Amino acid sequence: MFVDEEEPPNLVDVTHPSASAVANPITSRLQDISLAKVPLTIVTGYLGAGKTTLVNYILKEQHGKKIAFGDSADVEKALTVTQDGQETQEWLELANGCICCSIKDSGVNAIESLMARRGTFDYILLETSGLADPGNLAPLFWVDDGLGSTIYLDGIVTLVDAKNIVLSLDEMPVEGKGDAEHEGMHMTTAHLQISHADVIVINKCDSVTPEQLGTVEKRIAGINGLAKIHRTQYSQVPKLESFLLDLHAYDGVESLDAMSKGHSHLDPTISTIALPLPPLTPRQLSSLESWLRSVLWESILPVVPIPGRDSRSESAFAIHRLKGRIFTTTDAVKMIQGVREVFEIVDLDRGRSDGKGMESKEEGKLVLIGRGLDEDAFGRSLRARLEAA
Numbered sequence: 001m002f003v004d005e006e007e008p009p010n011l012v013d014v015t016h017p018s019a020s021a022v023a024n025p026i027t028s029r030l031q032d033i034s035l036a037k038v039p040l041t042i043v044t045g046y047l048g049a050g051k052t053t054l055v056n057y058i059l060k061e062q063h064g065k066k067i068a069f070g071d072s073a074d075v076e077k078a079l080t081v082t083q084d085g086q087e088t089q090e091w092l093e094l095a096n097g098c099i100c101c102s103i104k105d106s107g108v109n110a111i112e113s114l115m116a117r118r119g120t121f122d123y124i125l126l127e128t129s130g131l132a133d134p135g136n137l138a139p140l141f142w143v144d145d146g147l148g149s150t151i152y153l154d155g156i157v158t159l160v161d162a163k164n165i166v167l168s169l170d171e172m173p174v175e176g177k178g179d180a181e182h183e184g185m186h187m188t189t190a191h192l193q194i195s196h197a198d199v200i201v202i203n204k205c206d207s208v209t210p211e212q213l214g215t216v217e218k219r220i221a222g223i224n225g226l227a228k229i230h231r232t233q234y235s236q237v238p239k240l241e242s243f244l245l246d247l248h249a250y251d252g253v254e255s256l257d258a259m260s261k262g263h264s265h266l267d268p269t270i271s272t273i274a275l276p277l278p279p280l281t282p283r284q285l286s287s288l289e290s291w292l293r294s295v296l297w298e299s300i301l302p303v304v305p306i307p308g309r310d311s312r313s314e315s316a317f318a319i320h321r322l323k324g325r326i327f328t329t330t331d332a333v334k335m336i337q338g339v340r341e342v343f344e345i346v347d348l349d350r351g352r353s354d355g356k357g358m359e360s361k362e363e364g365k366l367v368l369i370g371r372g373l374d375e376d377a378f379g380r381s382l383r384a385r386l387e388a389a
């Protein structure tokens with residue numbers, strides 16, 4: 001399947017209360033087939049980084065499972081379904097010919113109606129074109145639980161070529177992308193693919209020295225302090241589970257604990273910042289939500305009010321990815337997840353079935369990945385908003 005980055009999809013606020021009320025007839029049919037949700041992983045990476053090699057590796061290792069995958073070299077609407085080494089091409093019924101250009105529901109519905117015809121899959125891998133911006137694609141599959149989708153976004157895996165990634169990050173941005181958010185700054189496709197990743201696979205490690213590899217890894221970790229980073233040759237990892245599949249990147253926040261202090265200036269364009277969150281009262285929780293709306297929706301950082309001065313500051317920043325853990329004064333634990341303008345705050349299960357429950361030493365924290373992030377200014381702004389609540 002060809003995933004085109006030219007046209008951004010319609011973004012939908014997954015927190016919007018009306019969203020849960022939308023009925024989905026295909027989902028009702030699917031519930032007869034299986035109650036289990038099917039994980040979908042987006043595989044992205046610059047041209048030639050090793051995406052196809054990685055997808056083929058997963059298909060080989062997962063022999064016997066029914067996996068649907070879309071290939072950027074494929075014609076626009078086909079998904080290939082593999083099981084027991086047998087491959088069949090399946091056509092998606094998409095409103096505008098391509099998942100990225102279709103409205104959110106039709107991308108999900110096209111895959112769901114395919115599952116209604118073919119039976120459910122064990123896994124879906126969506127390989128993007130080398131120039132795709134995964135931030136446009138992720139919200140299509142990150143569906144509110146209330147909508148009852150049978151697909152869930154498991155995570156974004158970004159492949160980078162160890163030998164060429166630094167050059168790709170330093171190259172001039174592609175001209176004429178027509179994306180107002182990225183105009184006038186040094187933002188490359190490589191930046192976008194790394195900043196949105198939940199897992200980053202530094203591939204082709206055989207083509208660099210250990211010192212070069214160290215430099216590459218530091219640069220990448222400086223951009224995205226949340227993603228797990230793996231070094232590979234021919235995209236091979238010790239095991240698939242939690243390395244490339246079953247990532248649960250959107251329903252857990254374990255990765256926050258790996259990030260003690262993230263802010264680094266190793267990359268001039270994108271960085272990761274971490275802001276501590278004290279236990280919040282209900283009023284502070286709604287203040288946090290309104291602060292997030294200002295930052296994510298309007299790109300306005302509310303500043304500490306000084307009498308007689310404008311209390312809002314506009315600056316050139318943009319958030320690509322957001323994760324957070326909130327403790328409340330009523331002893332609840334919540335998780336924040338966000339991609340670009342879309343965010344949600346949901347209760348976090350303290351005793352998850354995978355054993356990754358909460359521990360007392362863990363603290364409330366908000367981690368932001370994006371362009372032009374000043375950790376001190378963001379920290380001051382958030383503290384002031386919470387103290388005023």
Ligand SMILES: Nc1nc2c(ncn2[C@@H]2O[C@H](COP(=O)(O)OP(=O)(O)OP(=O)(O)O)[C@@H](O)[C@H]2O)c(=O)[nH]1
Pocket residue numbers: 045046047048049050051052053054072129130159203204205206207232233234235
């Ligand atoms: N030396 C070396 N070559 C690799 C490695 N991984 C993949 N390759 C080769 O690199 C080339 C590109 O790999 P692909 O998997 O096609 O890359 P891709 O990201 O799908 O490329 P596009 O579809 O063009 O975006 C192929 O010839 C692979 O065999 C590796 O770890 N080391």
